[in-house]
Amino acid sequence: MVNKYNAIQYLLMVAWFGLASVSCxxxxxxxxxxxxxxVVYAADYSKDKIQLFWKNGQNEKLRSLGNxxxxxxxxxxxxxxxxxxxxxxxxxxxxxxxxxxxxxxKSITLAxxxxxxxxxxxxxxxxxxxxxxxxxxxQEFSAWNSKAIYATQSGPMLVHKGIVxxxxxxxxxxxxxxxxxxxxxxxxxxFAISQELVNFYDFACLFKDDLNCENALFLDGAISRMYxxxxxxxxxxxxxxxxxxxxx
Numbered sequence: 001m002v003n004k005y006n007a008i009q010y011l012l013m014v015a016w017f018g019l020a021s022v023s024c025x026x027x028x029x030x031x032x033x034x035x036x037x038x039v040v041y042a043a044d045y046s047k048d049k050i051q052l053f054w055k056n057g058q059n060e061k062l063r064s065l066g067n068x069x070x071x072x073x074x075x076x077x078x079x080x081x082x083x084x085x086x087x088x089x090x091x092x093x094x095x096x097x098x099x100x101x102x103x104x105x106k107s108i109t110l111a112x113x114x115x116x117x118x119x120x121x122x123x124x125x126x127x128x129x130x131x132x133x134x135x136x137x138x139q140e141f142s143a144w145n146s147k148a149i150y151a152t153q154s155g156p157m158l159v160h161k162g163i164v165x166x167x168x169x170x171x172x173x174x175x176x177x178x179x180x181x182x183x184x185x186x187x188x189x190x191f192a193i194s195q196e197l198v199n200f201y202d203f204a205c206l207f208k209d210d211l212n213c214e215n216a217l218f219l220d221g222a223i224s225r226m227y228x229x230x231x232x233x234x235x236x237x238x239x240x241x242x243x244x245x246x247x248x
Contacts, residue, residue: 028081028230033210034202037195039226039233040211041081041246042188045133049077049247050189052085052100052128052150061092065227066236068243078248082227083179083191085126086154086219087118088241096153097125097141098242108141108153117218120167123155124217126181126244133189135182135215152242158182158204158216168201178203179224181244182213190216191244193226 027048031038043050055061056071065082072079087095095118097108112121122137129147136144137157144151156165158180175197182190190211194203200218207216225238 028228030231031192031206031210033206036198036202036206038192038206039195039228039231041191041226041228041230042184043081043191043246044188045128046131046187048080050128050133050150051245051247052098052152052242053245054094054098054100054105054242061241062243063092063240064236064238065225065240065243068245069227069236072245072247079227079245080230080248081191081246083193083244084220084224084238084240085152085242085244087116092239092241094152094241096123097138097151098153099127099148099151100242102149108138110138117221118155120156120165122157122160122165123153124157124160124215125151125153126217127151132187133183135213135217152244154217154219156200156218158200158218159208159213160215162208162214164201164204164208168199168204170201172199172201175199176221177224178221179219179226180207180216181219182207182211182216184212185214186212191226193224 028041031040053062053068062068068082069079094106098106124137125141127134127144127148128150177194178198179193184190207213225235227235
């Protein structure tokens with residue numbers, strides 16, 4: 001989980017100095033929305049290097065944010081932000097589609113029935129081409145298959161074509177820590193993780209109404225973590241499948 005106490009400490013500092021509920025440290029910020037707080041990181045894909053990671057150069061699964069950080073440092077680069085890249089099996093294998101550095105490791109899953117959030121429809125894909133980042137439904141991915149350099153499948157879609165997923169209910173008691181990714185109106189890749197338990201509806205509305213994302217994808221729930229030293233969130237734990245990293 002995100003280092004909640006550092007985030008709360010920052011919010012108290014914001015309140016003390018009388019700043020707005022959204023305060024920026026460059027691309028990283030704490031967002032207060034509908035009574036909940038979120039850590040948000042927006043990356044400009046035209047300038048920032050975004051990659052998916054699963055294994056290191058020795059073909060060993062990275063698993064944790066700390067191992068990812070060490071791997072990135074060994075490449076002579078700096079990790080600016082990292083989070084888990086969707087759902088995975090008990091042996092740390094990504095669920096559904098996974099493409100890394102142009103190589104398809106796992107094919108897309110178009111099944112509509114199964115256990116868990118992954119199969120809630122529509123599910124979707126976060127992908128990176130040479131020039132842009134996209135969040136699309138799994139059914140739409142075929143149009144991007146030949147262009148995708150990185151891709152990860154998860155579910156459900158939080159927002160699709162500007163509409164909150166109709167499976168979500170306002171006021172639902174299905175609450176959890178939630179993480180997700182969207183692409184906003186300026187083409188920036190926006191990552192968010194809740195600091196408190198939230199339902200799907202409120203989390204989706206954050207992406208649609210506050211973060212200006214026409215399409216957004218749920219990544220994962222209670223196990224989600226984020227490494228974001230810009231906000232003094234130095235969480236290096238986790239036991240994941242694939243992870244997303246923004247590199248300097």
